[in-house]
Amino acid sequence: xxxxxxxxxxxxxxxxxxxxxxxxxxxxxxxxxxxxxxxxxxxxxxxxxxxxxxxxxxxxxxxxxxxxxxxxxxxxxxxxxxxxxxxxxxxxxxxxxxxxxxxxxxxxxxxxxxxxxx
Numbered sequence: 001x002x003x004x005x006x007x008x009x010x011x012x013x014x015x016x017x018x019x020x021x022x023x024x025x026x027x028x029x030x031x032x033x034x035x036x037x038x039x040x041x042x043x044x045x046x047x048x049x050x051x052x053x054x055x056x057x058x059x060x061x062x063x064x065x066x067x068x069x070x071x072x073x074x075x076x077x078x079x080x081x082x083x084x085x086x087x088x089x090x091x092x093x094x095x096x097x098x099x100x101x102x103x104x105x106x107x108x109x110x111x112x113x114x115x116x117x118x
Contacts, residue, residue: 024095083099087099
């Protein structure tokens with residue numbers, strides 16, 4: 001019986017210990033240990049600063065990517081404004097590290113009663 005089934009029947013629910021993670025890998029182990037300073041292919045002493053100018057032709061009336069498929073034309077380069085919670089590295093396959101999220105928890109997916117996966 002799953003955790004939800006035990007809780008619903010009044011039985012004791014199993015306490016699951018959760019571990020905070022800096023990254024997750026689907027295949028194998030993570031290359032970078034917690035607290036790494038920079039990726040191997042990044043030059044930390046590279047010059048900083050400067051500017052970028054992007055050109056796009058056409059018109060726009062919307063900067064909101066959530067409603068752009070329903071209403072209006074999305075402005076070019078809008079994707080550069082937002083960051084993701086996690087990002088992949090260029091030197092690993094199927095692994096991700098926190099970008100905005102410093103650490104995260106992975107939860108177990110609920111399984112149907114009687115299923116082979118536990």
